[in-house]
Amino acid sequence: xxxxxxxxxxxxxxxxxxxxxxxxxxxxxxxxxxxxxxxxxxxxxxxxxxxxxxxxxxxxxxxxxxxxxxxxxxxxxxxxxxxxxxxxxxxxxxxxxxxxxxxxxxxxxxxxxxxxxxxxxxxxxxxxxxxxxxxxxxxxxxxxxxxxxxxxxxxxxxxxxxxxxxxxxxxxxxxxxxxxxxxxxxxxxxxxxxxxxxxxxxxxxxxxxxx
Amino acid sequence: xxxxxxxxxxxxxxxxxxxxxxxxxxxxxxxxxxxxxxxxxxxxxxxxxxxxxxxxxxxxxxxxxxxxxxxxxxxxxxxxxxxxxxxxxxxxxxxxxxxxxxxxxxxxxxxxxxxxxxxxxxxxxxxxxxxxxxxxxxxxxxxxxxxxxxxxxxxxxxxxxxxxxxxxxxxxxxxxxxxxxxxxxxxxxxxxxxxxxxxxxxxxxxxxxxx
Numbered sequence: 001x002x003x004x005x006x007x008x009x010x011x012x013x014x015x016x017x018x019x020x021x022x023x024x025x026x027x028x029x030x031x032x033x034x035x036x037x038x039x040x041x042x043x044x045x046x047x048x049x050x051x052x053x054x055x056x057x058x059x060x061x062x063x064x065x066x067x068x069x070x071x072x073x074x075x076x077x078x079x080x081x082x083x084x085x086x087x088x089x090x091x092x093x094x095x096x097x098x099x100x101x102x103x104x105x106x107x108x109x110x111x112x113x114x115x116x117x118x119x120x121x122x123x124x125x126x127x128x129x130x131x132x133x134x135x136x137x138x139x140x141x142x143x144x145x146x147x148x149x150x151x152x153x154x155x156x157x158x159x160x161x162x163x164x165x166x167x168x169x170x171x172x173x174x175x176x177x178x179x180x181x182x183x184x185x186x187x188x189x190x191x192x193x194x195x196x197x198x199x200x201x202x203x204x205x206x207x208x209x210x211x
Numbered sequence: 212x213x214x215x216x217x218x219x220x221x222x223x224x225x226x227x228x229x230x231x232x233x234x235x236x237x238x239x240x241x242x243x244x245x246x247x248x249x250x251x252x253x254x255x256x257x258x259x260x261x262x263x264x265x266x267x268x269x270x271x272x273x274x275x276x277x278x279x280x281x282x283x284x285x286x287x288x289x290x291x292x293x294x295x296x297x298x299x300x301x302x303x304x305x306x307x308x309x310x311x312x313x314x315x316x317x318x319x320x321x322x323x324x325x326x327x328x329x330x331x332x333x334x335x336x337x338x339x340x341x342x343x344x345x346x347x348x349x350x351x352x353x354x355x356x357x358x359x360x361x362x363x364x365x366x367x368x369x370x371x372x373x374x375x376x377x378x379x380x381x382x383x384x385x386x387x388x389x390x391x392x393x394x395x396x397x398x399x400x401x402x403x404x405x406x407x408x409x410x411x412x413x414x415x416x417x418x419x420x421x422x
Binding site: 084 | 218222224225227228229231232290291295307309310314320321322360361384385393396399400401402405406407408409410411412413414415416418419420422
């Protein structure tokens with residue numbers, strides 16, 4: 001649903017990546033058009049939900065024709081900002097930071113991984129994928145010199161909020177936060193909190209319901 | 212919104228962990244009652260959304276009084292099934308599997324970590340937190356002997372779907388899937404897919420919007 005200020009509600013935004021993925025798969029299978037009913041079967045969303053979602057950003061459905069897969073895919077990519085690449089760093093080179101550094105999938109998206117940092121001298125200097133773990137003391141200089149815009153926080157909870165403040169001061173424009181603390185958007189800096197606990201609660205709900 | 216079959220929509224379900232967290236914090240601060248307006252200020256959801264959400268499961272708001280924090284917290288905990296503990300295993304002892312095994316936070320929730328498995332003989336036998344990585348060949352016997360109900364999949368994408376099939380055959384009732392592939396719920400087995408790519412797309416959207 002479009003909100004009063006013309007922005008798209010976060011509920012719709014959180015469905016967009018799913019549309020994007022399914023449309024990419026349809027494109028790869030050379031499907032050129034699709035009805036909301038067919039999209040409903042693939043996505044599991046209701047056809048009316050889909051029509052409402054896609055209308056939000058001036059959807060492209062034609063009565064009796066359906067959606068043009070390629071056009072819709074391009075439009076959603078653009079709304080998601082996937083045409084812009086961002087230089088990024090990982091802060092915290094523990095298991096989670098290393099898992100992210102090693103996951104090549106993210107590089108296919110809009111992130112260019114430029115560096116990984118830690119405060120632990122036993123970890124600094126180690127190779128992680130094609131990067132060497134750097135001392136967090138150099139983070140400010142590195143962000144400025146390399147025009148880094150995205151930081152991925154993989155630190156313990158206790159230091160995440162203070163770290164985020166610093167990173168924003170140093171010029172970071174987007175934070176992907178894996179520390180189990182809810183960081184809030186401010187000063188035009190985008191924050192996406194990955195709450196694994198919330199995801200786990202949803203699994204608990206589903207299991208409870210299925211019992 | 213309650214759906215026709217009486218179930219709670221997944222949109223509401225995904226907000227429940229947030230209510231749960233904020234209510235826990237309110238309880239910890241000895242707050243005993245709260246209005247939907249105050250809850251709105253804390254959560255960022257609109258007051259009408261909150262009233263609608265909480266009504267879904269027979270909310271407890273009283274005109275001119277608000278919600279009883281303790282009652283509401285207990286009710287949401289129960290809906291989320293947090294009163295039931297599940298024995299769980301991690302499959303895949305790479306960086307991500309190790310990150311999860313080492314994260315003590317999950318143990319505070321409803322999961323008891325009982326084992327971690329891999330197929331790589333260089334990894335089998337290694338200590339991860341208080342567990343020793345076991346050979347995946349023993350996974351069936353381990354699940355049966357230890358009444359394991361939850362599996363956390365931390366394998367590469369290519370093997371995740373086949374692995375999930377096997378785990379379900381072995382009696383697993385809930386899968387928390389970190390492999391970048393969408394596993395679908397079936398036969399009363401609950402699946403929660405953690406899509407880091409989707410989360411990253413949301414960050415991309417937010418940055419694009421803020422530019």
